[in-house]
Ligand SMILES: Nc1ncnc2c1ncn2[C@@H]1O[C@H](COP(=O)(O)OP(=O)(O)OP(=O)(O)O)[C@@H](O)[C@H]1O
């Protein structure tokens with residue numbers, strides 16, 4: 001007689017916009033087929049009274065939510081919380097976010113890696129052209145809000161071309177060197193061990209000789225985020241992935257993803273990479289985002305389902321990235337998500 005498949009409950013707590021994009025019927029159904037029930041957490045009720053869930057998937061912040069998660073983990077010590085609020089918080093500050101990348105030792109002979117020069121500014125009065133110079137920066141620079149907490153404000157950027165633009169700064173901000181990168185950004189999505197790199201449109205290069213001819217600054221927000229229709233369009237993906245040869249080397253992306261996973265202790269994130277046009281084969285990480293727009297990844301349903309299946313069945317590398325194996329009886333062996341429909345630029349770390 002066939003053994004009954006053990007079912008798992010994954011409670012999710014997401015903002016309405018995230019829920020609308022991520023919790024699609026196709027994902028819910030695929031997960032269900034694999035014995036995983038995605039259940040909405042009722043935010044009007046205490047978390048502790050809900051479930052019990054085998055896993056809590058969340059992208060919500062605040063002290064109260066953090067306390068509720070802690071309480072839940074005490075009551076249900078085997079619950080998998082994806083991800084740890086402390087680990088996520090490191091990405092909420094654009095300095096500590098990129099510091100993670102500087103901690104990595106990437107061993108790749110042909111390709112180098114780093115972050116753009118940057119400095120944090122708390123007081124607008126101290127910023128002048130000579131201050132920039134003393135910080136090793138020159139025009140153009142990008143001013144990014146120091147806090148990256150997902151609010152619309154935290155995505156408001158200012159590209160500053162000359163000293164007049166410095167008067168528009170609204171600290172606390174990070175001033176970062178603008179690096180010409182051919183108008184293309186690489187978004188590298190990480191889901192546990194799974195890595196997917198896609199190309200997106202970015203800001204165009206700025207020529208030094210044009211600096212004087214431009215306005216003092218340009219404000220923009222989420223330039224690589226196109227409208228939803230375009231994002232989900234197969235043709236769009238084909239267009240942006242036209243030539244895989246132009247993507248950064250796979251082994252290199254794999255190393256960065258593995259390094260960032262270890263350093264951040266996060267399972268769900270993406271990072272933005274640009275190719276520094278001044279130096280051949282040098283890539284810079286400019287942004288790391290917790291639980292990004294996975295629904296934009298082709299086959300996101302199977303990637304996410306396999307990830308849930310893997311952590312629920314094989315255990316969760318809690319915090320330290322040491323495997324804490326939680327064996328559950330009566331399940332079929334895990335199948336690597338990459339065995340199915342694997343693409344050239346899809347790799348596993
Ligand atoms: N140092 C840089 N040099 C050149 N272009 C940059 C640099 N930093 C950011 N950009 C451009 O500005 C865009 C927004 O920057 P960034 O990714 O840091 O902002 P964000 O609001 O956190 O983005 P996301 O929507 O991915 O969270 C990038 O996608 C890229 O096009």
Ligand SMILES: O=P(O)(O)O[C@H]1[C@H](OP(=O)(O)O)[C@@H](OP(=O)(O)O)[C@@H](O)[C@@H](O)[C@@H]1OP(=O)(O)O
Nearest residue numbers: 017018021149150151225289290291292293294
């Ligand atoms: O809105 P989308 O689904 O596209 O996802 C974006 C996500 O917004 P959401 O979490 O509100 O959905 C953003 O999160 P916050 O910084 O604002 O927290 C950030 O991660 C972006 O990088 C994501 O775009 P992507 O990098 O994947 O293109």
Ligand SMILES: [Mg+2]
Nearest residue numbers: 272286287288
């Ligand atoms: Mg970004």
Ligand SMILES: [Mg+2]
Nearest residue numbers: 148287288289
């Ligand atoms: Mg970001």
